[in-house]
Amino acid sequence: MRMTSDTRSREPGPADDGSDASGSGGLTVGRAAALVGVSVKTLHHWDAIGLVRPSGRTWAGYRVYGDGDIARIHQVLVYRELGFPLAEIGRVLDAPEVDARGHLRRQRAQLVERIARLEKMVGAVDRMLEATGTGMRLTPREQVEIFGADWRPAWVEQAEERWGDSAQWAQYAERAAGMTPDDWRRAVAATEAFHADLAAAHRAGTAPGSAAANALAERHRELLSTYFDCTRAMQVCLARSYVTESGYADFYDGLSPGLAVWLRDVVHAGARAHGVDPDTAVWE
Numbered sequence: 001m002r003m004t005s006d007t008r009s010r011e012p013g014p015a016d017d018g019s020d021a022s023g024s025g026g027l028t029v030g031r032a033a034a035l036v037g038v039s040v041k042t043l044h045h046w047d048a049i050g051l052v053r054p055s056g057r058t059w060a061g062y063r064v065y066g067d068g069d070i071a072r073i074h075q076v077l078v079y080r081e082l083g084f085p086l087a088e089i090g091r092v093l094d095a096p097e098v099d100a101r102g103h104l105r106r107q108r109a110q111l112v113e114r115i116a117r118l119e120k121m122v123g124a125v126d127r128m129l130e131a132t133g134t135g136m137r138l139t140p141r142e143q144v145e146i147f148g149a150d151w152r153p154a155w156v157e158q159a160e161e162r163w164g165d166s167a168q169w170a171q172y173a174e175r176a177a178g179m180t181p182d183d184w185r186r187a188v189a190a191t192e193a194f195h196a197d198l199a200a201a202h203r204a205g206t207a208p209g210s211a212a213a214n215a216l217a218e219r220h221r222e223l224l225s226t227y228f229d230c231t232r233a234m235q236v237c238l239a240r241s242y243v244t245e246s247g248y249a250d251f252y253d254g255l256s257p258g259l260a261v262w263l264r265d266v267v268h269a270g271a272r273a274h275g276v277d278p279d280t281a282v283w284e
Contacts, residue, residue, distance in 0.1 A: 026056040026064030036073050043073075051090050052076060082107045138181060146184050168228040175227055187226055194219055198263065199256040208262070209269035217270030220263075232271045236281040239267035 032054075033040045046052040047063070052072050054063040065073070072093065079089040084107065138146065163169045179187070198216060206212050217235075224230035224238070242248040242260045252260040268278035 026054070026066045027070070028062060028064055029054070032065040032070060032073070036070065036077065038073075038077070046073075046076065046086075049086065049090075051086055083110065138184065142181055146181065146188055168230075168234070171228040190226075191223055194223055195255055199259060202256045202259050202262050208265040209273070213266045214270045214273055217266050220267065221270075231284065232274055232276045233281040234283055235267055236271050236276065236278045237283050239264040239278075 027035065029040050029043050033043050043052065047054065052069060054065045055069050056064040056066050058064055075093060076086075076089055079092065080086070082104075084092070160169065194216075197219075201212060201216060206216075221230050221232065221235045224235065230238075242252055243264050249260040252263055271278050271281065
């Protein structure tokens with residue numbers, strides 16, 4: 001078949017994929033794509049749909065992009081970055097009567113809305129990251145609302161610094177991450193009810209080792225087990241800290257003077273009833 005100049009202009013040659021074309025007076029598809037940072041396939045597609053057609057041809061019939069074509073490609077890229085569909089970009093660029101500024105104003109409004117949505121998403125991701133670390137999917141405001149005005153959100157971070165490498169903290173983080181605000185409210189209500197019963201039993205002179213005291217010791221361990229699997233040996237270790245660490249002692253003694261020591265003795269007696277020696281118990 002004899003190749004006419006018209007036939008050559010319709011059929012792509014090797015230079016369409018980026019090789020140079022001598023005497024072109026413009027850029028081949030490959031070179032234009034490399035210059036503007038898109039793929040050759042993209043430029044072929046834009047040519048096929050009439051969005052950006054190379055205005056020049058080499059003497060061999062290869063398509064080449066002139067300065068005006070490159071400028072149009074950059075315009076397309078700007079509009080595409082703003083979210084315009086390709087069909088609308090073509091209308092904006094080709095129709096003089098189209099209000100390009102109006103399009104841009106509307107697109108700006110959409111971008112502002114998108115930024116607001118993205119900021120909300122960033123906040124949600126930040127909360128999830130915090131939950132991954134501390135386990136608690138509650139904002140500081142929700143923590144104060146649920147745990148009381150005396151609650152300090154920084155206490156969670158302090159606890160993580162102290163126990164963050166332990167298996168029990170990992171359990172706590174996993175379980176707490178799945179708790180909703182209502183779950184936390186129920187947990188707080190159960191703890192407050194226990195503290196009230198604890199103080200009442202102490203004021204009533206309940207003896208450590210009695211059936212009533214042992215029942216309170218078991219309730220105490222069950223409450224701790226909400227957050228991690230608390231063995232009786234672990235419970236004994238925690239009960240020791242209620243006496244030796246001022247923060248714990250101040251809290252329990254604030255409920256009833258002398259409660260911290262009494263609670264330790266109650267836990268120790270309950271552990272002995274289950275074959276655990278509180279004098280030798282370790283965190284395990």
